[in-house]
Amino acid sequence: MRKQLGFYVDAKRCIGCFTCAMACKNQYLQDTGVIWRQVYPLKTEIYPHRERAFYSLACNHCANPTCLNVCPARAFYKRDQDGIVVHEQDKCIGCGNCIRSCPYGAARYNPVLKKAEKCSFCWERIDAGQQPACVLSCPVDALRLIDLAGFEEPNAVQYPPGFPRFPSLNPSVRFRVATTPTIIRRSRT
Numbered sequence: 619m620r621k622q623l624g625f626y627v628d629a630k631r632c633i634g635c636f637t638c639a640m641a642c643k644n645q646y647l648q649d650t651g652v653i654w655r656q657v658y659p660l661k662t663e664i665y666p667h668r669e670r671a672f673y674s675l676a677c678n679h680c681a682n683p684t685c686l687n688v689c690p691a692r693a694f695y696k697r698d699q700d701g702i703v704v705h706e707q708d709k710c711i712g713c714g715n716c717i718r719s720c721p722y723g724a725a726r727y728n729p730v731l732k733k734a735e736k737c738s739f740c741w742e743r744i745d746a747g748q749q750p751a752c753v754l755s756c757p758v759d760a761l762r763l764i765d766l767a768g769f770e771e772p773n774a775v776q777y778p779p780g781f782p783r784f785p786s787l788n789p790s791v792r793f794r795v796a797t798t799p800t801i802i803r804r805s806r807t
C-alpha cells in the first residue's frame with residue numbers, strides 16, 4: 619500500500635474540550651461560521667454517558683474522494699506522496715458539487731469567500747515536518763497522525779458506531795471506540 623496519511627481518533631481519550639477545533643480555526647484564521655473540524659458528542663443510544671464520549675471529525679482524505687471526482691473546476695487533487703486531498707480555493711467556482719457529494723459533510727461552503735473549503739490536513743505544516751494543528755493541540759493525545767500503509771493497531775476500527783459507512787470512498791480515518799467507564803461507588807460507611 620502507498621503512503622496514506624490519516625487521523626486516528628481516540629474516543630476513549632477525548633474529553634470533548636474542542637481545543638482541536640479551535641486550533642484549526644486559529645491556524646487558518648477562519649471567519650465566523652467557517653468550521654473545518656468539529657467535535658460531536660455520541661448519541662445516548664451509542665454511548666450511555668453522553669457527556670463523556672466524542673468524535674473529533676474533519677475531512678477524511680478518502681482513498682477515493684468523491685469531492686475530487688465531481689468538481690468541474692478540478693480544484694481538488696490527491697497528493698501522490700501521502701494521499702492528502704488538497705482543495706485549491708483559487709480554482710474553486712463555488713458550485714457546491716463537492717459539498718453535496720461528500721457524505722461526511724467535510725466539504726463546506728464559506729459564505730464570506732463564496733467558495734467551498736475543507737480540512738487541508740495542514741499540509742504546509744506536514745511539509746515542514748510538523749504535526750497538524752489539531753493533533754498538536756489536543757491536551758490528551760486523542761488525535762494522532764497515522765500512515766495507514768504501516769498502521770497496525772489491533773483495536774482500531776474504520777467504522778465505529780455512529781460513523782457512516784461508505785466503503786466506496788474508503789475514508790482515511792481510524793477510531794478507538796469509547797468504552798463505558800468504570801463506575802466506582804463510594805461506601806456510605
Ligand code: SF4
Nearest residue numbers: 677678680683685720
Ligand atoms: S471526506 Fe469528503 S471532502 Fe474529504 S476527501 Fe472524502 S469525499 Fe472529499
Ligand code: SF4
Nearest residue numbers: 632633635636638756
Ligand atoms: S482536543 Fe483532543 S480531547 Fe479536546 S475535543 Fe479535540 S480530540 Fe477531544
